[in-house]
Amino acid sequence: MAGKLLDLTVLVFVFAVAYFCLRLYSKQKLPKLKKIPALDAIDEAIGRSVELGRPVNMVPGYNHFKTGPETAQQLAAYVILGYVAEVCGKLGAELIVSVDQPHLLKAAENIVREGYTVSGNSDGFKPENIIWVANTQLPFAVGTMAIIDGRNVGANIFAGIFYKESLMIGEAGSRVGAFQISATVSQIENFVPTCDYVMMGEELFAAGAILSKSNTQMASIVASDYIKLSLIAFQILSIVFSIAKVNWITMLANL
């Protein structure tokens, strides 16, 4: 475990703050949290599609068998997919899901079916709308563009991890006049020109908690804010110690 004590300390600190906030805010009122306009816009986008009689397309990322932080983004994207499916069921919208990995085809189908069931519109679910496009990047981009163009979608929701295909898919949506919302950590610069609303970075992970409307889950967002404040304090201390030529960071990292 040489050199890992700092990692372990940070991990324990993060978990401890998260647990503390969950216990604290399950009993008392949450502080006021900033609204994320992109999340509120999901309902608006789906409603607009229903009015126009056009389907909604959701792309839960392109991951291509990667592990690590990218998987967390993919998980967060599927949480948003569940919410989108529920809203589509409630409003009677047709939902198309463009999936990049075949082993996620059944998972996406399950999540969308349950979303429609929970909304009381299980007849609205169409399994043929859960489409495995391709598991390589450019065929995935072209296939998704074909879906957006061919089905004339009214709204596009992008969530998860993307690469250069994000620009192509976003442009295809802009061409058909779709209402576009994205939630991603990477490729934000590709989504900003093409999307009406963009959720950046941590907002993707917070989305799951906010959409659940559960106090306990939203307490974890407060926890992450406290952790970020601690990181800022840590960085200020580091700057002060660097100026004083005290090399404590290297000492800690080597423990």
Next chain:
Amino acid sequence: MSWIKRTEITLTIGSFAIVVMLLSNFVDIPVLDFISKILPEWSVIIASFALGVGAISTFVQNTDKIINKPAERPYSLVLIISLVFMFIVANVKGFEPIYKWTVNNVYQALTGTVSSLLAFFILTAAIRALRGRNLNASAMLVSTVLVILGNTPLMAGVWSGFETIKSWIMQVMNTASKRGIMISAAVGVLVMGFRVLIWLERGFYGRLGEE
């Protein structure tokens, strides 16, 4: 509900995987090391088998389109024929030269063609995005123009300051904001991992999993 479909089993497996992968990073126990190495391999094996599921799904969906949707018939026909053709040449002995030729001369060429479309998409996206509607958009417009000027060799000949400004924007402003986003995303990943570990986050099992 059938016991095998119970959400608790899936959540337990998920939590077990998280605990094993975390502990194996900090503690030297041979069993943990072994499990932490084998779990990612299993996921790749499952994903590979799932390719078969995906291929069958693609075959069924496109066959349906050939029968019921005349407008999409030609594209679905090309896809089905290509699918069957590549399956045969990739798996039957003696067809390796055909497989290699198809990949090198058809697939790679098509990939290059699609990649080249990116240049046009960047242009159209830039035309749409770079308008000084408000303060933020104007700031983006000014910084984009400065970076473009700094990247153009001709403009570097006119004034060397463009290169300096571009480097400062990319190395200081751009890197700082990207790092800020990555750090906050990393915190979000950790907190989300904690929510999954204690069964608080169940949204990716479906809405019924949240009940």
